[in-house]
Amino acid sequence: xxxxxxxxxxxxxxxREFTLxxxxxxxxxxxxxxxxxxxxxxxxxxxxxDPRLVARARYTAARGYAVATIDAxxxxxxxxxxxxxxxxxxxxxxxxxxxxxDEIFESLVGPMVEKAVPEWQMTLDALLELPxxxxxxxxxxxxxxxGIRLAVVEPRVAAAGFFxxxxxxxxxxxxxxxxxxxxxxxxxxxxxxxxxxxALDLFDAFGSKEKTLHANLGGHxxxxxxxxxxxxRFLDRHLK
Amino acid sequence: xxxxxxxxxxxxxxxREFTLxxxxxxxxxxxxxxxxxxxxxxxxxxxxxDPRLVARARYTAARGYAVATIDAxxxxxxxxxxxxxxxxxxxxxxxxxxxxxDEIFESLVGPMVEKAVPEWQMTLDALLELPxxxxxxxxxxxxxxxGIRLAVVEPRVAAAGFFxxxxxxxxxxxxxxxxxxxxxxxxxxxxxxxxxxxALDLFDAFGSKEKTLHANLGGHxxxxxxxxxxxxRFLDRHLK
Numbered sequence: 001x002x003x004x005x006x007x008x009x010x011x012x013x014x015x016r017e018f019t020l021x022x023x024x025x026x027x028x029x030x031x032x033x034x035x036x037x038x039x040x041x042x043x044x045x046x047x048x049x050d051p052r053l054v055a056r057a058r059y060t061a062a063r064g065y066a067v068a069t070i071d072a073x074x075x076x077x078x079x080x081x082x083x084x085x086x087x088x089x090x091x092x093x094x095x096x097x098x099x100x101x102d103e104i105f106e107s108l109v110g111p112m113v114e115k116a117v118p119e120w121q122m123t124l125d126a127l128l129e130l131p132x133x134x135x136x137x138x139x140x141x142x143x144x145x146x147g148i149r150l151a152v153v154e155p156r157v158a159a160a161g162f163f164x165x166x167x168x169x170x171x172x173x174x175x176x177x178x179x180x181x182x183x184x185x186x187x188x189x190x191x192x193x194x195x196x197x198x199a200l201d202l203f204d205a206f207g208s209k210e211k212t213l214h215a216n217l218g219g220h221x222x223x224x225x226x227x228x229x230x231x232x233r234f235l236d237r238h239l240k
Numbered sequence: 241x242x243x244x245x246x247x248x249x250x251x252x253x254x255x256r257e258f259t260l261x262x263x264x265x266x267x268x269x270x271x272x273x274x275x276x277x278x279x280x281x282x283x284x285x286x287x288x289x290d291p292r293l294v295a296r297a298r299y300t301a302a303r304g305y306a307v308a309t310i311d312a313x314x315x316x317x318x319x320x321x322x323x324x325x326x327x328x329x330x331x332x333x334x335x336x337x338x339x340x341x342d343e344i345f346e347s348l349v350g351p352m353v354e355k356a357v358p359e360w361q362m363t364l365d366a367l368l369e370l371p372x373x374x375x376x377x378x379x380x381x382x383x384x385x386x387g388i389r390l391a392v393v394e395p396r397v398a399a400a401g402f403f404x405x406x407x408x409x410x411x412x413x414x415x416x417x418x419x420x421x422x423x424x425x426x427x428x429x430x431x432x433x434x435x436x437x438x439a440l441d442l443f444d445a446f447g448s449k450e451k452t453l454h455a456n457l458g459g460h461x462x463x464x465x466x467x468x469x470x471x472x473r474f475l476d477r478h479l480k
Binding site for chain 1: 451455457
């Protein structure tokens, strides 16, 4: 793991870019060491520099966490396979034409999750070597499908906050039953592209004994600011 | 309003019993004056001395609120009408026999809400005269039907926390659309006696622009302790 640049913000948060082989990543810390680690992934290939992700990461770091994200294979500026390019072109066409997109999302997101998980696990290994980071590890992310898969295969992940506003492939909807860690699921009640029923079914499916659903009125990007605080308090209960 | 007894607890909360005409009530304060007022009602006639209600009230008072409850007409030890006694006997029989109880609840709870609302409003008038109490006013209660009716008819109520685990008569399910204050609805995902679908429909029906649903795994009485903190933070956002 190579740190390539760093920036210190007024709120005391240190933002460092790193590379791990061909994986680019960002780590936010606030100087309280060693801090519990939060893995924060953006949905379905959105870049790690997306302002909403950065804002959530900085807020969470200021609350005493080490927060890390990466652009996994096919995400952000990483090269995409021909199949991925084709699926994304199909998706754009179908969305513009108002046609069903479930099967296209399935063919795009399913393989992306498969490729992303080992890269997140490699990153986790490297991060836990750093003196400023300690377990336990939480997952907090818009990319729910990745989080489900990580929660199932990665015993170091002790608690997870998910956002229901993203496509979850069949494989992850099925393995939701195998998720047993405490979790918080965020749902936007009127999310345009993500059927409410599917989100409620997903919440129902999780195997966790402690699971909480927070639903708020509004569309996909309308999550109220107080959910960021609530999300940190959820992590506090399980990681601190 | 006559105070009839008082008790000071280790956490600094002062608990005072009062009467207002024939209405018995309890007021909890923690000495931070003037404090915003929270009306806390227990479900469908349960007594104001119920330990779960008292625990919630004391916790909320320690967080800087004046918290009040009353035994409204037909609640707690207040005399019941012949119709109420009959409905309660019918209810016990039906529950023991495993028969449907919706219509019995309708005939019991509907009139109870009608009779309780003016008594809660009288109490509100009297409480707001006290120097240790100030607006704004919140409602936080197990008795959701009463809270809906109060939120509709009582402009002094500025925010409300409801518990979905109670019977809501048709009249209040319909007037939920007229509720426009910020609200937090608590739902126990596996509540034995209260269908989940009905709770989700109620959440959907509320007319409020800011509304949040918190659902947790477990049965009717299994609400996790952290929801008490979350409920106070919800009140903090709107009453402080």
